[in-house]
Amino acid sequence: QVHLVQSGGGAVQPGGSLRLSCAASGFNFGSFAMHWVRQAPDKGLEWVAVISFDGSDTFYADSLKGRFSVYRDNSNKTLHLQIDRLRKDDTAVYYCARDEGSGSYYGSFHPWGQGTLVTVSS
Amino acid sequence: EIVLTQSPATLSSSPGETVTLFCGASQTVFNTYLAWYQQKPGLAPRLLIYDGSFRATGIPDRFSGSGSGTDFSLTISRLEPEDFAVYYCQQYGRLPVTFGQGTTVEIK
Numbered sequence: 633q634v635h636l637v638q639s640g641g642g643a644v645q646p647g648g649s650l651r652l653s654c655a656a657s658g659f660n661f662g663s664f665a666m667h668w669v670r671q672a673p674d675k676g677l678e679w680v681a682v683i684s685f686d687g688s689d690t691f692y693a694d695s696l697k698g699r700f701s702v703y704r705d706n707s708n709k710t711l712h713l714q715i716d717r718l719r720k721d722d723t724a725v726y727y728c729a730r731d732e733g734s735g736s737y738y739g740s741f742h743p744w745g746q747g748t749l750v751t752v753s754s
Numbered sequence: 755e756i757v758l759t760q761s762p763a764t765l766s767s768s769p770g771e772t773v774t775l776f777c778g779a780s781q782t783v784f785n786t787y788l789a790w791y792q793q794k795p796g797l798a799p800r801l802l803i804y805d806g807s808f809r810a811t812g813i814p815d816r817f818s819g820s821g822s823g824t825d826f827s828l829t830i831s832r833l834e835p836e837d838f839a840v841y842y843c844q845q846y847g848r849l850p851v852t853f854g855q856g857t858t859v860e861i862k
Binding site: 667676677678679682691693694727732733737738739740741742743744745746747 | 787798801844846851854
């Protein structure tokens with residue numbers, strides 16, 4: 633069964649750092665690009681970043697470049713998102729998701745992790 | 755960046771009825787790389803439709819997607835109680851991936 637289980641998150645002070653993780657099971661993790669998406673309280677979905685199947689390419693939402701870093705460990709089937717210099721408007725539920733695309737094209741997102749809440753507050 | 759605009763923002767309907775949700779793109783969506791997701795409170799989004807009109811595995815046939823270019827729609831036939839939720843469209847043909855702001859389907 634294809635599954636993504638997230639960990640990390642929690643309450644952090646402004647200016648702090650956090651690492652989110654996403655453990656994959658039930659599929660060949662190293663063959664799929666992976667995404668991070670976030671959702672602020674009572675707001676819509678915001679795409680954060682994507683990493684290619686082998687980790688050689690990463691792309692970020694323009695507004696988040698410089699503070700967010702996505703990386704992966706294919707041997708341990710784990711995806712990570714490092715967030716530095718956290719701001720109050722980073723407060724959100726963060727989701728990881730598998731990319732269903734093939735070849736050089738990206739695809740829809742399935743499945744999604746259960747989400748992890750990041751709260752930035754002093 | 756491709757901006758997706760969903761309408762209506764909220765749709766009130768009753769079980770058994772048929773509803774249509776719309777998603778308009780600011781530019782042509784490459785290869786009809788457009789998806790629809792359903793999200794219920796406290797849960798992650800669930801993929802319903804990909805590539806404009808293909809149902810994801812396990813999605814009932816009362817969900818159907820159509821459209822091309824800049825205009826897309828999701829039709830839910832014979833609404834079931836579990837269909838009342840928020841629906842998002844998403845384009846993945848060009849980075850950055852973008853989502854619409856969502857349509858809430860609520861019980862009338």
